[in-house]
Amino acid sequence: MTLRFEADGVVLDIEGTTSSTGFVTDVLYPYSRKRFATLLAERGGEPDVARAVAQVRELLDAPEADLATIERALGGWLDEDRKVTPLKTLQGVIWSEGFARGDLVSHFYPDVVPVLRRWHREGLRLHVYSSGSVAAQLAWFGHTPDGDLRGLVDAFFDTENAGPKTAADSYRAITAATGLPAGRTLFLSDRPSELDAAREAGWLTVGLVRPGEPYSAQGTGDHPRADTFDEIDITTEKETP
Ligand SMILES: CSCCC(=O)C(=O)COP(=O)(O)O
Numbered sequence: 100m101t102l103r104f105e106a107d108g109v110v111l112d113i114e115g116t117t118s119s120t121g122f123v124t125d126v127l128y129p130y131s132r133k134r135f136a137t138l139l140a141e142r143g144g145e146p147d148v149a150r151a152v153a154q155v156r157e158l159l160d161a162p163e164a165d166l167a168t169i170e171r172a173l174g175g176w177l178d179e180d181r182k183v184t185p186l187k188t189l190q191g192v193i194w195s196e197g198f199a200r201g202d203l204v205s206h207f208y209p210d211v212v213p214v215l216r217r218w219h220r221e222g223l224r225l226h227v228y229s230s231g232s233v234a235a236q237l238a239w240f241g242h243t244p245d246g247d248l249r250g251l252v253d254a255f256f257d258t259e260n261a262g263p264k265t266a267a268d269s270y271r272a273i274t275a276a277t278g279l280p281a282g283r284t285l286f287l288s289d290r291p292s293e294l295d296a297a298r299e300a301g302w303l304t305v306g307l308v309r310p311g312e313p314y315s316a317q318g319t320g321d322h323p324r325a326d327t328f329d330e331i332d333i334t335t336e337k338e339t340p
């Protein structure tokens with residue numbers, strides 16, 4: 100079935116929507132887990148690392164927490180796949196370097212890149228909003244099996260510059276940043292709770308249900324459902340009354 104929308108922009112979730120959660124948890128997570136201790140021990144003076152360490156201490160309510168405690172907290176959040184901002188910041192530092200070094204290449208479902216290229220050609224504004232940090236998103240789009248796709252994307256949003264993905268205010272903040280009308284902004288995500296928050300902010304929504312993804316069993320609640328990006332038809336034309 101084809102879903103039809105009039106919109107000016109699309110906002111993309113990554114994990115479970117453009118890309119496989121299994122790839123993130125099986126490839127990216129172990130890559131970061133192995134490198135947290137060295138990052139904390141050797142690069143604590145870098146602004147991103149220092150900010151993330153301070154945020155972890157705040158979340159633990161332990162201002163004196165030592166680096167071993169911080170590393171344990173990061174490992175625990177990884178085990179539970181918690182989308183905690185400082186975890187994502189530190190992962191972003193590690194992954195960016197891994198992508199730049201050629202250790203990592205990102206994953207996109209096969210339907211995604213051709214559709215993103217077409218939407219971009221047709222004048223739709225494309226944005227990313229992911230729990231992964233902006234640094235991680237840039238590395239992800241910059242090192243794909245199809246080359247550097249950062250040029251397709253107008254702006255990148257994460258939980259640090261926009262806020263949590265289940266809060267309607269985060270979507271309002273993105274609307275303010277992009278300047279696109281909320282009612283002509285389409286959010287694509289695998290998580291019903293994120294889709295609910297986007298709709299509360301006045302956005303259009305589509306839930307992606309891909310086989311084997313952790314949220315696929317939940318369905319999309321009362322949001323339109325697509326199994327692939329090919330099922331989403333968007334026009335930038337405004338219907339004449
Ligand atoms: C390139 S971002 C890496 C994936 C990640 O860590 C993540 O948390 C993605 O979550 P999403 O909000 O895109 O479902």
Ligand SMILES: [Mg+2]
Binds near residue numbers: 113
């Ligand atoms: Mg997701």
